Every structure is written in C-alpha cells, then in structure tokens.
Amino acid sequence: MLELNDVKKTYRGASGPVTAMNGVTLKLNAGQFVAVQGPSGCGKSTLLLTAGGLMHPDGGNIRIGDVDPYSLPPDKRATFRGERIGFVFQQFHLVPYLSVLDNILAAALATGTSTKDSVRTRANQLVDQFGLSHRVHHVPNSLSSGERQRTALARALLNEPSHLLADEPTGNLDRENADIVLDAMSDFASAGGTVLLVTHDELAASRAGTVLNMRDGQIA
Amino acid sequence: MSVWRLMLREIRHRKVNFGLGVLTVAVAIACLVGAQSLLQADRVITQHILADRQAEVEGAIAEKQAEVEKAGAELQDAMRKHMLGLGFNVLILPEDQELSELHLGGGLTATMPESNVDKLANSEIVTVNHLLPSVNQRIHWGERDMDIILVGTRGEVPIMHRGMKKPLLEAVAPGKMVVGYEVHRKLGLNEGDAVTLNGEEFTVSTMHPQRGSQDDTTVWIDLAQAQEMLGLQNLIHAILALECDCAGDRISVIREEIAGILPGTQVIERYSQALARAEARGYAKEAADEALAREKAAGEERLAQEAAGRAEIEQRHAGLAAVLVPLVVGASALLIALLSYVNARQRREEIGILRAIGLKAGQIMIVFLSKAFVMGLIGGVIGAVLGLAILTFQSESPLPVPVSEIVRSGPVTSALVLAIVLAPVLAGIASWLPGLIAARQDPAVVLQGD
Numbered sequence: 261m262l263e264l265n266d267v268k269k270t271y272r273g274a275s276g277p278v279t280a281m282n283g284v285t286l287k288l289n290a291g292q293f294v295a296v297q298g299p300s301g302c303g304k305s306t307l308l309l310t311a312g313g314l315m316h317p318d319g320g321n322i323r324i325g326d327v328d329p330y331s332l333p334p335d336k337r338a339t340f341r342g343e344r345i346g347f348v349f350q351q352f353h354l355v356p357y358l359s360v361l362d363n364i365l366a367a368a369l370a371t372g373t374s375t376k377d378s379v380r381t382r383a384n385q386l387v388d389q390f391g392l393s394h395r396v397h398h399v400p401n402s403l404s405s406g407e408r409q410r411t412a413l414a415r416a417l418l419n420e421p422s423h424l425l426a427d428e429p430t431g432n433l434d435r436e437n438a439d440i441v442l443d444a445m446s447d448f449a450s451a452g453g454t455v456l457l458v459t460h461d462e463l464a465a466s467r468a469g470t471v472l473n474m475r476d477g478q479i480a
Numbered sequence: 481m482s483v484w485r486l487m488l489r490e491i492r493h494r495k496v497n498f499g500l501g502v503l504t505v506a507v508a509i510a511c512l513v514g515a516q517s518l519l520q521a522d523r524v525i526t527q528h529i530l531a532d533r534q535a536e537v538e539g540a541i542a543e544k545q546a547e548v549e550k551a552g553a554e555l556q557d558a559m560r561k562h563m564l565g566l567g568f569n570v571l572i573l574p575e576d577q578e579l580s581e582l583h584l585g586g587g588l589t590a591t592m593p594e595s596n597v598d599k600l601a602n603s604e605i606v607t608v609n610h611l612l613p614s615v616n617q618r619i620h621w622g623e624r625d626m627d628i629i630l631v632g633t634r635g636e637v638p639i640m641h642r643g644m645k646k647p648l649l650e651a652v653a654p655g656k657m658v659v660g661y662e663v664h665r666k667l668g669l670n671e672g673d674a675v676t677l678n679g680e681e682f683t684v685s686t687m688h689p690q691r692g693s694q695d696d697t698t699v700w701i702d703l704a705q706a707q708e709m710l711g712l713q714n715l716i717h718a719i720l721a722l723e724c725d726c727a728g729d730r731i732s733v734i735r736e737e738i739a740g741i742l743p744g745t746q747v748i749e750r751y752s753q754a755l756a757r758a759e760a761r762g763y764a765k766e767a768a769d770e771a772l773a774r775e776k777a778a779g780e781e782r783l784a785q786e787a788a789g790r791a792e793i794e795q796r797h798a799g800l801a802a803v804l805v806p807l808v809v810g811a812s813a814l815l816i817a818l819l820s821y822v823n824a825r826q827r828r829e830e831i832g833i834l835r836a837i838g839l840k841a842g843q844i845m846i847v848f849l850s851k852a853f854v855m856g857l858i859g860g861v862i863g864a865v866l867g868l869a870i871l872t873f874q875s876e877s878p879l880p881v882p883v884s885e886i887v888r889s890g891p892v893t894s895a896l897v898l899a900i901v902l903a904p905v906l907a908g909i910a911s912w913l914p915g916l917i918a919a920r921q922d923p924a925v926v927l928q929g930d
C-alpha cells in the first residue's frame with residue numbers, strides 16, 4: 261500500500277521557486293500496478309522520490325504500508341527503504357566496479373544479510389531469471405543497456421520488497437528489453453506487490469493496470 | 481559481498497587515486513622516520529666521538545701524570561742524594577783564610593789541625609748534622625800539564641752524640657780518583673784508567689758530569705794521600721758542615737756555637753749546588769704540575785668544544801626536522817584530504833544509489849575510513865622502510881655504528897611503531913571530512929536527473 265495525501269514540493273531554483281508537485285493525492289493498494297504518465301518536467305521524478313522516502317515533501321503526508329517514512333530518523337528510513345522498496349531508474353545507477361552478482365548483493369548490505377547463503381541463493385535465482393548467468397562476473401560497463409537494467413531490477417527485487425518504484429525504466433531500452441522489465445513489474449504486482457511507474461512513454465504506461473496523467477505538478 | 485569487498489573493489493577500480501594516497505602517506509612517514517632516525521644517529525655518533533675524545537684526553541692526562549710522578553720521584557731521589565736536608569751548608573775555615581782566594585781560584589792556603597773535626601764531632605753541637613774535612617789546593621798536574629784543584633776528602637765524620645747515619649757523601653778510597661768534567665774531557669780520561677798525579681798512582685773511579693762550577697776542574701782523592709802530597713800531614717783547609725738547621729738568624733747561631741768549640745775559625749755560608757739542583761727539580765715538578773693542569777684544562781676545553789660542535793650539529797638537524805617534518809606531514813595530510821575529496825566527488829553517483837537502496841551513512845563512512853586506514857597502513861610501512869633507507873644511504877661519512885643498532889635503540893623503534901600506527905590515523909583524519917560529506921550527501925540529487 262502506498263498513499264500520498266496533498267503532497268507538495270517546491271524547489272528553490274536559480275531563477276526563483278519551481279513548484280514540482282502542487283497537492284498530489286494518490287493511493288496504490290497492494291497488488292496494484294499504477295503508471296503516472298505525463299510530459300517531461302511535470303513533476304514525475306519528484307513524485308517518485310518523495311513517495312520512495314528519498315525526498316522530504318514540503319507539505320502533505322506519505323504512508324508506505326502503515327509507516328510515514330519521514331517520521332523515521334535518517335538511518336531507520338534508509339533501512340526501511342532497503343527492506344520495503346525496490347528502485348529502478350532510467351540511468352541504472354549500478355556501482356561501476358562491482359560485478360553483476362555483487363551489484364545485486366549490494367542491496368543486502370542495507371539489511372545486513374549480504375553474506376547469508378539464502379540471500380546468495382536468491383541472487384543467483386534472479387541472475388538466472390533475468391538471463392544474466394553468462395554475465396555474472398562482469399562489471400557494468402561491459403554490459404548492454406538491457407543487461408544493466410536487468411541487473412538493476414534484480415538488485416531492486418533481492419530483498420523481496422513490498423513496493424517497486426520505477427522512474428523511466430525503459431527510457432534507454434529497446435523494445436525487447438523494455439518488455440522484460442515491464443513483464444517483471446507486472447509479475448511483481450500479480451504476486452501482491454505495489455508498483456508505481458512514472459514515465460512519459462505511453463506504450464510503457466499502457467502496461468499498467470491504472471494509468472494516471474500528470475500535468476504541472478498535479479494528477480489530472 | 482561485504483563493505484570490505486566493496487572497498488577493495490573500489491581501490492582496484494581507482495588505482496591512481498589510491499596509489500597517490502599511499503605515496504603521500506609514504507613520503508610523510510619516510511620524512512618522519514628518516515628525521516627521527518637521523519637525529520638518533522646524530523646522538524649515537526656524538527656519543528661515539530665524545531667517548532673517543534674522552535679516551536684521548538684521559539690518555540694524554542695519564543701521560544702527563546706519569547711525567548709529573550716521574551719528576552716527583554726524581555726530585556725525591558735528588559733530595560735524598562744531593563740536597564743536604566732542608567738546612568743549609570757552612571764552610572768552617574781558619575780565621576786567617578783570605579776569602580778572596582776561595583772565590584778566585586778554589587784553592588786555599590790557611591790550614592788548621594785535622595783534629596778540629598774530631599773536636600766538633602765529639603762536641604754537643606746541635607746545629608750541624610754532617611762534617612766533611614778537606615784539603616783544597618790549586619796545583620799543577622805535572623804529568624798532564626794542567627792546573628787543577630786538588631781536593632782531599634775522607635768522607636763524613638760521624639757526630640758522636642747522634643749515632644751513625646747513612647753518609648750523605650761517599651768518601652774517596654785511597655788510590656782512587658774522582659775527576660771533574662773539564663779534567664776528564666781535556667785529558668781524555670775514562671773510568672778505570674790508571675793515571676799518575678805528580679808521581680802518585682791513581683785509578684779513575686768516578687767521572688762527574690758537567691756542573692758549570694769549580695767542580696769541573698777539580699780532582700778528588702783520599703784526604704790522607706792529599707795531605708801527604710801537599711805536605712800538609714794532619715792539617716786541613718776546611719770543614720764542610722752540612723744540613724745545618726736552626727731557627728731564627730741561622731748563620732749567627734751556628735757561628736756562635738762553632739766559635740765556642742773551635743776558636744780561631746771563621747764560618748761562611750755556602751751556596752749549595754745540590755740545593756740549586758733540588759730547586760731546579762722543584763721547578764721542574766712545578767712545571768710538570770702546571771703542564772698537567774694545562775693538559776687537563778686543554779682536554780676539557782677540547783671535549784667541551786667537540787661537545788658544543790656536536791650539539792650545534794644536532795641542534796641544526798633538530799631545528800631543520802622541527803620545521804620540515806610538520807611541514808611535510810601537514811602538506812601530506814592536506815593532499816590526502818584533497819585526494820579523498822576528489823574520490824568522494826567521483827563516487828557521488830554510487831554513494832547516492834547505495835544510500836537510496838538502504839545503506840546507512842555510517843556504512844558509507846566505514847567504506848571511506850577503512851580505505852584511508854588501508855592506505856595509511858601500506859603507506860606507513862613503505863614510508864618506514866624508505867625512512868630507514870635514508871638513514872642507510874645518507875651521504876655523510878659512514879656511520880660509526882651499524883644501522884641495526886640505531887634502529888634497535890629506543891627512539892627509532894618507537895618512531896617506527898608510531899609511524900605505522902600514526903599513518904592510518906593520519907589518513908583517517910584527513911579522509912574524515914570528505915567521507916562525511918559523501919555519506920551525508922542527499923541521494924535524491926544524483927537520482928533526479930532521470
């Protein structure tokens with residue numbers, strides 16, 4: 261479950277304040293796959309980061325499950341993110357010197373389980389699931405974009421989070437890899453997870469159960 | 481996966497940054513250890529040099545000491561042999577003896593009975609210790625065609641009321657002859673030579689060294705033989721009274737006492753050559769004492785100078801180190817901080833994502849600090865080795881002691897330990913702030929670009 265209530269965010273830009281979210285209210289239940297679609301600059305990334313416990317809103321409140329992540333002290337919030345939320349970004353954000361397997365396992369550093377056999381087993385399952393077996397010891401810059409995003413997706417899923425938040429995950433991918441990623445997100449929702457996808461791509465958004473349109477910091 | 485692995489992988493990935501960090505630490509520690517061990521080497525060298533000088537000075541002083549002791553022993557010996565006590569000597573002459581004759585030629589003409597000496601010896605005289613009767617006459621040695629002073633002496637006459645004493649002067653045995661320097665030099669005499677003196681046979685028994693006085697032209701023979709040759713049987717010219725001692729106006733007291741026993745005599749004080757020699761030896765000893773004191777003073781001076789010189793060198797080195805070491809260490813700390821900051825900037829993205837997926841700020845801090853620690857440890861060990869290498873290859877004269885001895889000495893060992901402990905701490909402190917900035921960075925900033 262993910263709930264935003266009248267959430268506001270204004271940036272102090274170089275040429276004056278920029279309102280990125282102007283009272284966003286939104287509710288996603290467990291098992292729901294919701295896409296927020298809108299043009300570039302309408303506030304999608306801001307919405308995702310705020311919903312993911314990575315950016316304090318200026319107003320309104322957020323609940324992930326029954327927790328307001330911003331009521332937690334920073335370290336607790338970090339751990340909460342690690343345990344409950346998986347993130348996927350357009351730019352992959354892999355650690356450049358870690359192998360595919362280590363990048364996936366890095367997620368377990370947050371929960372202190374990175375050396376557990378059960379976690380390693382799960383990591384290897386994800387490697388197989390996303391067709392990365394032949395790349396397991398490669399570092400990111402020897403991988404294709406699709407392989408990188410699949411690695412990032414495996415990292416997001418390692419800790420078996422309840423929420424998956426994706427910001428333009430298919431922006432850098434070909435159709436085939438985009439489908440793999442979108443399929444995985446559908447599967448996650450089908451298994452009872454909550455998925456929030458923000459994208460300007462209509463085709464990607466169309467894979468969600470619910471599509472919301474965003475304009476100028478507001479859900480239309 | 482572990483934070484440790486994450487750190488090692490990162491080090492491998494950004495080798496140059498890490499290598500520069502290690503190098504920086506190594507330079508700082510090499511400077512520290514090098515300076516410390518060079519200063520310690522200074523101290524060890526100083527100890528060696530000063531110990532050497534001390535030994536030299538002590539040797540020189542001991543030599544002088546031996547000289548002084550020898551001079552002292554010679555003096556004592558001379559005193560015993562020649563100096564006639566601490567008193568002075570008088571010559572007892574017949575009243576009518578012209579003194580000018582004594583001073584001009586050494587020979588005497590006025591006589592007195594030889595029994596005078598026995599009278600004196602048997603008297604209760606207290607101011608005189610030894611008595612030597614003699615005839616002293618200037619004669620021509622016919623056979624050798626040489627003017628000499630002939631002295632007949634029978635040695636010391638014991639003073640009865642005092643018991644026998646070890647005689648101060650040896651008598652000349654009958655038939656023997658003691659010759660002065662000029663006499664034996666001119667006549668080419670040697671000990672054991674048989675000579676004839678105005679018809680009498682003698683054997684040369686002793687030859688005196690040069691004395692620069694009448695003694696040099698004097699020939700000593702037995703008193704009785706001399707009396708016979710000179711036709712002065714039972715007569716003598718003079719009695720030499722030795723080791724006269726009395727308080728107050730000495731000569732008048734002696735004169736009074738002798739006049740009471742031997743009327744018709746005069747008493748004159750004789751300058752004693754033995755005393756002069758003793759005085760000379762006294763001076764010699766004094767001079768030796770002075771030389772010893774001078775040697776000691778000079779030795780101390782030399783030691784002090786050497787010590788001062790070494791202290792100056794040590795001070796100069798210590799002063800240099802006191803400026804150089806903090807400078808290098810400070811600059812290194814700054815450089816490490818800078819490298820660390822550059823590293824933190826390079827890592828913005830990866831740190832942002834690690835924070836986003838749930839790593840705590842403390843874990844990021846651990847990654848940074850453990851890297852700094854590893855950098856410090858490696859740099860510290862390399863630096864310590866380099867520092868000791870500086871000591872080994874220093875351009876100055878070869879060390880008087882093996883490097884290992886200097887290394888084992890307390891200060892260097894502790895400097896090594898300190899360096900190896902200090903280096904990671906230093907690197908950690910220098911990396912602290914950049915690490916903190918990296919750990920505190922808002923992950924949203926790098927993730928928002930999408």
Ligand SMILES: Nc1ncnc2c1ncn2[C@@H]1O[C@H](COP(=O)(O)OP(=O)(O)O)[C@@H](O)[C@H]1O
Binds near residue numbers: 271272278
């Ligand atoms: N850090 C920032 N400072 C100032 N303005 C920002 C900042 N981040 C985003 N914005 C502005 O906020 C608006 C929303 O941005 P964003 O959420 O990234 O939109 P989207 O993801 O839909 O393109 C944009 O006008 C953008 O320029």
Ligand SMILES: [Mg+2]
Binds near residue numbers: 301306928
């Ligand atoms: Mg965006």
